[in-house]
Amino acid sequence: MTTKPSERIVVFVTPAQKLAISQTADTLGISVSELMRRAVLNFNATSEQIKVAGIVDRLRAPRTPDPLNAALKSVALKAAAREARDAAANATRRAAQARSTPPNAASAEEIEPEASQEDGGDASLTDGTRSGH
Secondary structure, eight states: OOOOOOOOOOOOOOHHHHHHHHHHHHHHTSOHHHHHHHHHHTTTOOHHHHHHHHHHHHHHSOOOOOHHHHHHHHHHHHHHHHHHHHHHHHHHHHHHHHHHSOTTOOOHHHHHHHHHHHHTSOBOSSSSOBOOO
């Protein structure tokens, strides 16, 4: 089964080369296109080489950006910026608390749980009274 040629390849030649190619095709009784096809195929361009050339062309072709990948990168960048901003704010807050608290003084939060455990009762979270468990 023969496939009719449907693709065009433009080859630039000098006027003298064109005349020589045309005369060769006339002498052989074939068209210039057929002469060029036969010349290329006889030049050892096998179908495997043509397949490889196609693969190489696809690998070298510039890739269009993947919209999903771009969206995910954008979300990741925004999340990283938000996390960095929150971490910086937390660090600033901790530094301010450390400056305002004397180094050996314990906070009320540290003292109250110890006292409630010594008495054997649970401190209420709402009104400071003890529950009777």
